[in-house]
Amino acid sequence: MLQLSTDEFTVVLQSNNKSQDWENWGVKGLILIEHFEKLSKLDTVFGEAKEIPYGVPQGYAVGYIYGDNPFYFCVAYHPEHIEMGIIVKFSAHAWAVFQENYRQIYKENIQIHNYLQMIQSEFYTSRLSRIDIAFDFMNEKVSVNTIYNQLSKGNQVIRNNSGRKNSSTLSAVIKNNHVSTFYIGSRGKNIKAFLRVYDKKLEQEQTYGFRYIEAVKLDDWTRFEAVFKGDYAHSLYEELLKINTENELKVLLVSSFTDRYQFFYKNSGKQTVFTKKMLALIHQTNFSFYSPSPRDNQLKQSIEHILHGSGLFPTMFKINEIWGYDGLKEFKEYLMEEYAVYEPNEDVTRWVNKYRYLYKKQGKPFGDNKKSAVQPTKAKNNTPHNQD
Structure with missing residues (x-):
């Protein structure tokens, strides 16, 4: 089984009237947050807003959580720095719960393009500063360790959609000569994109994550997770505002991922089976986004x-x-x-x-x-x- 999803993401809101708001940003920022809360239905979906004394995103000073929930979600700003805007940070768990609660309350599904379109306002601009796109191979016998060994030995290569070889750094988490996680690219602050491939079953079982119940029932679960930041995230945001259907969302997510990351066998020049399966989703007519029941x-x-x-x-x-x-x-x-x-x-x-x-x-x-x-x-x- 192959699943496609958006994982964690971060949105930044900027005042449309900075020339006036900067003088009293401490108050104006709170007004914009309240406006955003109403548009995104946070009180209804998550619960009442509460200021938090810690756990605020780095650089920000005042943060809010909503309801008593087991996940990380925060809306924050800095009263003295209008240029930082307002940050809205969804963890993967928070987004899964938001989707689940929204579906139960409003009797309809919500995907990331629906959410971003829902929060549009005349009082602020918004854009993504980060978005993660994930492919989950469940019981597909896709081995993280095998792929890493093939890449490190040069038997497999990663190319973009134009055929250009990805020359980013390959690094891994190795324990007892076995790789459960590897990275393509640096995870540094100013990096625009990197890829993480890891044993999702192992991660959920070790951390008792919100998809633990699913993980223990599977024989294997490998995740390919692309992290897009900066200009890449901004471009994706603009495209997400244009789409109207889940099929269009599927095509956009698959294309965005495979434009940068396609795995090939070096000698034959052919795509790997798992890359072919990713690309095949574009033309799959019976596709639907899976909605996990977060626990x-x-x-x-x-x-x-x-x-x-x-x-x-x-x-x-x-x-x-x-x-x-x-x-x-x-x-x-x-x-x-x-x-x-x-x-x-x-x-x-x-x-x-x-x-x-x-x-x-x-x-x-x-x-x-x-x-x-x-x-x-x-x-x-x-x-x-x-x-x-």
Whole structure:
């Protein structure tokens, strides 16, 4: 299965009346933010605006989040620097939740071109400063390690749509002689584009990301993620404002990616299978953008740590082996007695207040569908084993 999507993106808003607004930008900036909030329906889709004391994008001074959510989304500005404008920063998780909530509230899908068109205003100009385009190969047996080895040995090359070879730096994350992530191009501040190819299944499983449930069900999942900044992002923005359909969006995203990144076998000069599949999407008539159901997995991660990293089960096994199942039951009762007098600290209370509604809506990360990692068995007798 091959999926195409926009991942994270950043929009910058600039006042249309800088010559007057600069004298009182601290106030005028807030007015523009409120105007933007209404156009983008942030209060309805995410929740009430709250000023944050930290986590503001670099260089900005005042930032706002919306609702109590587990993802990174921020609208920020600097009261003393009108030239910096207002930054709107969507993480991939935030954009997935925005799309999901918007669909539930307004009973229609929203893609990035719809969103950018929705926030147009006579009071400010807007443009993308960053946009990520991603191809996801799921259960397609596309190996990050193999592609990296082919590139590093010169057996594969990357060319643009005009046939020009990409001479950008190749770098990788290598562990135990295995590559799970590699980059084409520098990730420096002023770089206009780079490509990241990585094991998305591994990343989601290690971080308990918002697509963790999908990841564990797949045999393999490789992502090709192009990051466009500066002039490239600006050009894409102008094109996104012109399109009206998801099919036009599909063609634009595929073309933008493959204009810069196409993989070829050096000796034969033929495109790799995965590049051919990317290009084939342009002419695919039954294509539709996949909408993941984003989930927060922090509680799942805590439970997994208890099951596999805390030493709880080895302790239970020792008790069971020494004192039998009755001893194990007594130990569980002891734990519940200790829990009865436990007093959560402020961090725990704050977490519950923030995520209570989300988890009630999302459902338990345990229960009937979750097989227990350990099935306690009664000991043959209740006498301790000899330790010879």
